[in-house]
Amino acid sequence: MDIAIETVCYVINRAREVMADMDPIEDEPGRHAGDDLMREELPEEDEGGDAGESADLTELKEFIDTLNEDEQAELVALTWIGRGTYTADDWDEAVEVAHEEHPKRVARYLLSQPLLADELEEGLSELGFSCEDAD
Secondary structure, X not given: OOOOHHHHHHHHHHHHHHHHHOOOOOOXXXXXXXXXXXXXXXXXXXXXXXXXXXXXXXXXXXXXXXXXXXXXXXXXXXXXXXXXXXXXXXXXXXXXXXXXXXXXXXXXXXXXXXXXXXXXXXXHHHOOOOHHHHO
């Protein structure tokens, strides 16, 4: 893993803060509230950008956008490993697929994941790291 653990932990901590500030969405039968969690919170870029975004959300989005492509792909891969889509043994494949599927708008994709912080933390754990290592 090339991305700094401190970088991942910063995203985890900021994502928790951002999610704590959002209004919960009630589940409807046959639907998952998490599927819609950030749709209204993250306006489409062609709709005027940051209108309606909290300052914390905007800051985290900008932070992710400033990461290089490899770091962004590794954040996506960590998320997938944390959710169980890939295993730690599939790290190289997960990073490669992240490069292919999410070459742009990584921040938007990641911030649309309602369990982003938990999934990143679990992904780190699966690879043998933790935010305590960064302290």
